[in-house]
Amino acid sequence: MSFAFDLKARDGAARLGEIATPHGPVRTPAFMPLGTAGAVKAMLPETVRATGADIVLGNTYHLMLRPGAERVARLGGLQKLMNWHGPILTDSGGFQVMSLAKLRKITEQGVTFQSHIDGSTHELTPERAVEIQSLLGADIQMVLDECTPFPCEREAAATSMRLSLRWAERCKQAFATYGGEGQALFGIVQGSVYPELREESAAGLRDIGFDGYAVGGLAVGEGQALMLETLETTTPLLPEDRPRYLMGVGTPEDILEAVARGVDMFDCVIPTRSGRHGQAFTWAGKLNLRNAVHADDSRPLDPESVCPAARDYARAYLHHLVKADEYLAPMLLSWANVHFYQELMAGIRAAIGEGRFAAFASETRARLRGD
């Protein structure tokens, strides 16, 4: 199956769709759990699948350093290695180079940096980023971009965005060489919080032409209001017939707001990282299982859930596991949280399909606030 996007329904700006990929379909709006270093942390791949996730994300930065892209290719690709039989999207490595690597140096050519693992020096160019993602066997690749921090001066944001545009063009060319059968390449709109820069970036990317368009450089500290404002001016600039991906976002509330502004795809560390930190998402709000208030609470996270992690274990037990630093704590809480996110996405998709997304979003916000 080749990459394709089928836009099935609209409800205001919210969109219901389905992406076809070589490894199967992705129902949108979609939330992609993070398989950072080739594994969704503390979850078996079949458990990830059972939550309702269609696609997971792999990080080029982590995987190029360890186990290495050429090795992954020799071993049959990331899907086979992870024993994950669905689609995979890989980021381009740009964001992690900025946030994790040491001694990074950006030039027109690309970025050189030192590995945070062993200090070894690596280079990531637009061409190499695409080559790596092709070696990994990603169904959806992302262009190499420079992700500006927040706040960022207008001039710096403009310079950086234009570099990202030139890199995007080079990625597109490299993808013609390296990209595998049916795989897709997404562009990434940059421009910080400046509408005219976002416009210039989106126009440039549309001129090059991509299979999908991501909004990058958000959720980096600008706050929800500014993020949504920027999103609101950006999504209308993107082609209607291509999926839109808001990178690194977010909370359930963020996702509801972004879907309302026409976003189709999300990824975020929140459900798995929260799970590793003893936090659980429930339809009655977020719980910190480390809190002593749960020590004698025999209720499960959610007795109505179809997720065994949320249904079959007392909060008192989860509290105990967190306090005792048992592996089972992140295993159960990551599972429950990823399941919660997938339930949210399923609810969003059903609501859009039935033309009641605004009401669903408003009810869900109220539930999550504990109203």
Place this chain on the structure above:
Amino acid sequence: MSFAFDLKARDGAARLGEIATPHGPVRTPAFMPLGTAGAVKAMLPETVRATGADIVLGNTYHLMLRPGAERVARLGGLQKLMNWHGPILTDSGGFQVMSLAKLRKITEQGVTFQSHIDGSTHELTPERAVEIQSLLGADIQMVLDECTPFPCEREAAATSMRLSLRWAERCKQAFATYGGEGQALFGIVQGSVYPELREESAAGLRDIGFDGYAVGGLAVGEGQALMLETLETTTPLLPEDRPRYLMGVGTPEDILEAVARGVDMFDCVIPTRSGRHGQAFTWAGKLNLRNAVHADDSRPLDPESVCPAARDYARAYLHHLVKADEYLAPMLLSWANVHFYQELMAGIRAAIGEGRFAAFASETRARLRGD
């Protein structure tokens, strides 16, 4: 169902049997995975069950300190709390007090110690050990004993063993008060490596009368030869019609030898702890997945295994997960190792039933050596 032991077949000194408990049957010889602090480390209870384990072990010492026996009872017992629907055996806490607690003081009355978690002072008497295990809801309880170190002078071993005998008598009396419907209490033979002390201990325990008999104080540094020698003089002293449990043992080779000497039950940290340290048991010997030799090895641990952890993931991937310190490494390796142990036990049981245990043991030893 009340506790009972059905001895189904013998093959030399090796025995095939089945223990009935209030939470279901235990096929013997049995290996009990450790659910130390109320969880088999890095495994979901349904995964433990799927490996073929009939029963898990809980540690009184850990559970009395956290979450606390009274709390476990209020929450419906350990089975419910762990979401483990099978039988549970609890040790008495004696061994962990000796190995983990600080500032312990042993008197005729019992042992006082400081928690290794928060330094709080606790007392464990024979009566309290039984009360705690009853509160936890253990199907099989163990008497409180003093586990002598190795080496241990004859006089010290004798004094300690006689104290353990007096404690065993008090446990039996307390069990009449606290023990739940159908639950069982096992005695523990002590006496270090001195045959006449083991004899005195076994005779004393038989006089008191227990539902099963454990051999304690072994696998504490005496080496396999001395362990087996002691076992060989001890098991014939135990009633034929009661299960025999060799505590804290051991490697697959230890288990084969002990079964040949009439042991029915085992527990050991090895499969789960090895899994957390990147080691995998396979029928072609033990592998250290941290070793770079596995970095490009696309073979699974065992392509013939019915265990998904052993069958569906390349050694190269397991190596990567271990190196990257991913949660999935202990999750998969603990699973594969517990499955391996349960396969070993199933093989042992089948061989005894068919009167070919000696041949099975010899073939298995050769396989494990890589012959």
